[in-house]
Amino acid sequence: MKLILTAAALALTTGGAMAQDTVRMATEGGYPPYNFLNDAGEVDGFERDVGDEICERAELTCEWVTNEWDSIIPNLTSGNYDTIIAGMSITDERDAVIDFTQNYFPPAASAYAAMSEDVDLTGGVVAAQTGTIQANHVAESGATLLEFATYDETVAAVRSGEADAVFADKDALVPTVEESAGEMIFVGDDVPLGGGIGVGLRESDTELRDKLDAAIQSMKDDGSLNELIVEWFGEDAKTF
Template sequence: MKHLILGSAALALTAGMALAESHGTMVRLGTEGAYPPYNFIDDSGEVAGFERVLGDELCKRAELTCEWVTNDWDSIIPNLVSGNYDAIIAGMSITDERDEVVDFSQNYTPPSPSSYAAASEDADIEAGVIAAQTGTIQAAHIAETGATLLEFPSPDETVSAVTSGEADAVLADKDFLIPFTEDGTLVFVGDDVPLGGGIGMAFRESDPELREKFDAAIQSMKDDGTLNAMIKEHLGEDSPAF
């Protein structure tokens, strides 16, 4: 999304850089870069998607200078805790289990449904083999059902497992699966599954001040309607909003 007023954007960026330089810090935002439409790598090799636009706007409102770092999903929390970046903004659902390790901001998307998708509508999602990304709320859900869980490091691999016949279906965020159903690769099967408490940013428990800055920025975007507009633009008109 282009800044509407280049001059004011430049001034905000300059102010943010001055603030960051005065404290000698650069805030590093960690994301996966492999989960469209939330985050992905574009043709120029840059982080793009809903969370890139959102993160840049939050940094602007918090008057922070930020840079983006990509990290594989299966180690994204450990690398936050070890200091490789300062916050996670990567389609991460807020759960009690994760909250024991990191501190979450308030959610920047409401709880949205997960869905099963398969190559055909008669796929067995009750007792079949279901693919999910490792370390996700979807994988945890499958493990509690009568189905067989088949985990993969990346979300694209879960879809490939279905198209190759290795898995009967995939369970993932519905927003992620919609493009595969629209192009005819997959079809939705069964009912949507409500999981998690919405998506939020994650921080080290030792960084409450940074979390509070982003919390305030998220709230300001909720208050002025900017966040809802951004959700509709990047996640779709039917995506839950505030």
């Protein structure tokens, strides 16, 4: 069983990933079905399965760590862990700070969910998780952006009436809407954002990036990556 630690417990560990015995894979642990903590407190979800398979194919020993979303990039660049595998879309803004592998999840839709169809998505208050491409989109849409540190808090803001709608990855919103038993509904049109989801790394870790890239490509080539996407997101999910 792989060890799960907090970033704080690793704060004194520095150095290039390939110089170490293990590669530390950071995720948020709060964005199902991409990543979450199961009842045993272990990292679970689509990205746990993908990450484990990538590490096996790359012949790497990997260790899962968790970190809050709003500091996940700074803690990567400061050396607290070696990769980010946390539903992070590849964008030019992020790519200017860190490096990315090729995407392991194709560009997907973002969507709005609300308690009623009669919401103003461009003039009302829309909740989004801070530091996401969805938050940037809301800020540019004309709506009042209400940012929260976690996805769960964005949904809670809609249910409490603090926000008119939430804007997030549609794949994350689908189970939330379905489990609400009609309390929440999708509103407006889907919005395509980002260049797909990739593994984030420090720009200096080119050897590690190449190893992970090769592993991801092999999963695309043999269809195993598509199988995991369908397993976690359903038959209608967009695949490679």
